[in-house]
Amino acid sequence: MTVEFDYQETARRVLDIEKAAIDGLYQYLDHTFTLACQLIFDCPGKIIVTGMGKSGHIAHKIAATLASTGTPAFFMHPGEASHGDLGMIGKQDVVLALSNSGESSEIISLLPVLKRRAIPLICLTGNINSTMAREANVHLCTRVEQEACPLGLAPTASTTAALVMGDALAVSLLEARGFTANDFALSHPGGALGKRLLLRVSDLMHKEHLVPKVGLSTLIIDALLEIGRSGLGFTAVVDDQQKLAGVYTDGDLRRTLDQKIDVHTTTIDQVMSAKCTTVHANMLAAEAVQLMEEKKISGLLVLDDEQHPIGAFNMHDLLLAGVI
Numbered sequence: 001m002t003v004e005f006d007y008q009e010t011a012r013r014v015l016d017i018e019k020a021a022i023d024g025l026y027q028y029l030d031h032t033f034t035l036a037c038q039l040i041f042d043c044p045g046k047i048i049v050t051g052m053g054k055s056g057h058i059a060h061k062i063a064a065t066l067a068s069t070g071t072p073a074f075f076m077h078p079g080e081a082s083h084g085d086l087g088m089i090g091k092q093d094v095v096l097a098l099s100n101s102g103e104s105s106e107i108i109s110l111l112p113v114l115k116r117r118a119i120p121l122i123c124l125t126g127n128i129n130s131t132m133a134r135e136a137n138v139h140l141c142t143r144v145e146q147e148a149c150p151l152g153l154a155p156t157a158s159t160t161a162a163l164v165m166g167d168a169l170a171v172s173l174l175e176a177r178g179f180t181a182n183d184f185a186l187s188h189p190g191g192a193l194g195k196r197l198l199l200r201v202s203d204l205m206h207k208e209h210l211v212p213k214v215g216l217s218t219l220i221i222d223a224l225l226e227i228g229r230s231g232l233g234f235t236a237v238v239d240d241q242q243k244l245a246g247v248y249t250d251g252d253l254r255r256t257l258d259q260k261i262d263v264h265t266t267t268i269d270q271v272m273s274a275k276c277t278t279v280h281a282n283m284l285a286a287e288a289v290q291l292m293e294e295k296k297i298s299g300l301l302v303l304d305d306e307q308h309p310i311g312a313f314n315m316h317d318l319l320l321a322g323v324i
Contacts, residue, residue: 045092062166078106102130205311246272
């Protein structure tokens, strides 16, 4: 016989306990938090974040968050540190150590060396009377009333509190440094955000002989061949100085055929669109996407300061580049 269990009720209890753990952190946001932030802000080197077990997993995440938000940081395994990895730490660095009990033997064994080398130490623990709390230059308390685990064994609420305190440090430092979205993108060039913030029109546009263009006296039929050659769905129309005079698109072709205009005898200047939307090569690709969506167009010409077409692209190019 299957015994029904109320999973949702347990989940609600877990969320309530962990929410209470986060709410409890407010009382520890005092001058010590400011000291920790200032110590990290003034650090001329890197922040080495360390922790054992579940605290180590949280330390990994905190190090990654710091590194991606303007504070150079990396994770160091405390067990490996005693076997050579302490060499990662330089005299200009700061160590941020995590342990809920504050009595992690792997971290405590490192303290004499850190003291001897005068490496500043920030400890994040749930016990203000612990060895790590006493030995730290700055101690951040993350004490929780109870774990969400009913046995009180598996780190749950305590790791949540440590993670949130780490986020509070990282975001406080981000704002203090004046860190911007562009700065963030520089550390995420391969991600979607990086592409949206860093990729410019010049990085994806078709250039030189790949830019479709015809002269004002070109027959429509020949302009269609140029559109087909480029595969972009449009062509620039240029004057004798190679400056943009207009554009002819697939949409213009449909209107031409509806009006029963002879494409073999009519020149492109009679049917082109003289007013057209263009962009500069330095425009962000994401801005170009927004412009194309607003104008309900599928392609754009890129002009230089003298109004010469120097590039062209369409939505397919943006899709291939990962901008949309």
